[in-house]
Amino acid sequence: MAMTTNDDLGALEARYMAAIEAAGDVPALEEVRVAALGKKGEVSLKMRDLGAMSPEERKVFGPALNGLKDRLTSAIEAKKSALEADALNAALASERVDITLPAARAPKGSLHPVSQVMEELAVIFADMGFAVAEGPDVEDDFHNFTALNFPADHPARDTHDTFFMEKGEDGTAKLLRTHTSPVQIRTLMNSEPPVRIIAPGRVYRCDWDQTHTPMFHQVEGLVIDKDTHMGHLKGCLIDFIAAFFETDEVEVRFRPHHFPFTEPSAEMDVRYERVGDAVKVGSGDKWLEILGCGMVHPNVIKACGLDPDVYQGFAFGMGVDRLAMLKYGMSDLRPFFEPDPRWLSHYGFSPLLQANLATGLS
Ligand code: 2U9
Numbered sequence: 001m002a003m004t005t006n007d008d009l010g011a012l013e014a015r016y017m018a019a020i021e022a023a024g025d026v027p028a029l030e031e032v033r034v035a036a037l038g039k040k041g042e043v044s045l046k047m048r049d050l051g052a053m054s055p056e057e058r059k060v061f062g063p064a065l066n067g068l069k070d071r072l073t074s075a076i077e078a079k080k081s082a083l084e085a086d087a088l089n090a091a092l093a094s095e096r097v098d099i100t101l102p103a104a105r106a107p108k109g110s111l112h113p114v115s116q117v118m119e120e121l122a123v124i125f126a127d128m129g130f131a132v133a134e135g136p137d138v139e140d141d142f143h144n145f146t147a148l149n150f151p152a153d154h155p156a157r158d159t160h161d162t163f164f165m166e167k168g169e170d171g172t173a174k175l176l177r178t179h180t181s182p183v184q185i186r187t188l189m190n191s192e193p194p195v196r197i198i199a200p201g202r203v204y205r206c207d208w209d210q211t212h213t214p215m216f217h218q219v220e221g222l223v224i225d226k227d228t229h230m231g232h233l234k235g236c237l238i239d240f241i242a243a244f245f246e247t248d249e250v251e252v253r254f255r256p257h258h259f260p261f262t263e264p265s266a267e268m269d270v271r272y273e274r275v276g277d278a279v280k281v282g283s284g285d286k287w288l289e290i291l292g293c294g295m296v297h298p299n300v301i302k303a304c305g306l307d308p309d310v311y312q313g314f315a316f317g318m319g320v321d322r323l324a325m326l327k328y329g330m331s332d333l334r335p336f337f338e339p340d341p342r343w344l345s346h347y348g349f350s351p352l353l354q355a356n357l358a359t360g361l362s
Helices: 006-022 026-037 042-052 055-094 113-127 181-190 230-244 298-303 320-328 341-347
Strands: 164-167 173-176 195-204 215-225 252-259 262-275 278-281 286-296 312-319
Touching: 006 026, 006 042, 006 055, 026 042, 026 055, 042 055, 113 195, 113 215, 113 230, 113 320, 181 195, 181 215, 181 298, 181 312, 215 230, 215 320, 230 252, 230 262, 230 286, 230 312, 252 286, 262 312, 278 320, 286 298, 312 320
Parallel strands: none
Antiparallel strands: 164 173, 195 215, 215 312, 252 262, 262 278, 262 286, 286 312
């Protein structure tokens, strides 16, 4: 066995420290570690030689070798951390993405005007404290009609308006919801007031001409609390019209109407004039019917398991497709549901520009 001297250890340490310093990446550093401290590494072999030394020699070289091993281990660890940090910084620099740049390629798809208006409605009503509620398209007679105070022989239950499914084993027929009101019924039955929701979604009626399609979109709203009154209804709907048509000039009128689920009921018109196919709200000498509304009928509140002597509120409903036609100037409803990409590229909206009240809805 060759004798080891302190000078040998000093030279060995200097050589490995230099190799550690020179390692250009983690695999190269690992090679240095194995050469020095691996099972058959130079330092490990010298440790093994300790067994053959005299006790006096061991006293000198034992601590010297251990110190050397510790210093090399720490130097390797430190170098490894530095190499990993360098690699991460290089990756971050080379993979850098400037998210403020415009899209490299224009997106092919565009947002359907109905989706755009749905987004606008959600933004406007969210700002007034309304949550969005959803429910099934396939409903039953109770949630679509009975709970909404429709008399048993009401014409809307007639097969001419309602798509009924075949009768099931229990003898009752499911149906396609004719309005989104069953969503509010389900919400009221499952929550404690105060309730403040909008229910946007598809509805189905057996009808087909220039202004009617068998599937169309509605948004309905419902506010139930202990002292909600018609003043709240008026303020809420006037604020809605101002936000939707992006104007402060709003003049409305309420005409008495009848719905089974509200009492009193009204239809709301806004003053407008035509500008091309679109409407300008606030000026002109014509009145445009925009929505139906009213104070929720006590029978409806009762059907949802609530005490109508304690709770009251208002509801409203409107056609989303019609709102889109009015705001964005389409005269025919039918192309809304025909898959013509030319129509969509003309009337569609950029999916990158989301409706918001700060920079404008559309
Ligand atoms: C509950 C209580 C009351 C929803 C309402 C209207 C008035 C309305 C129509 C407008 C045009 C539908 O798209 S349209 O044909 N809707 O006029 N809807 S109040 O009333 C409710 C709903 C749920 C529990």
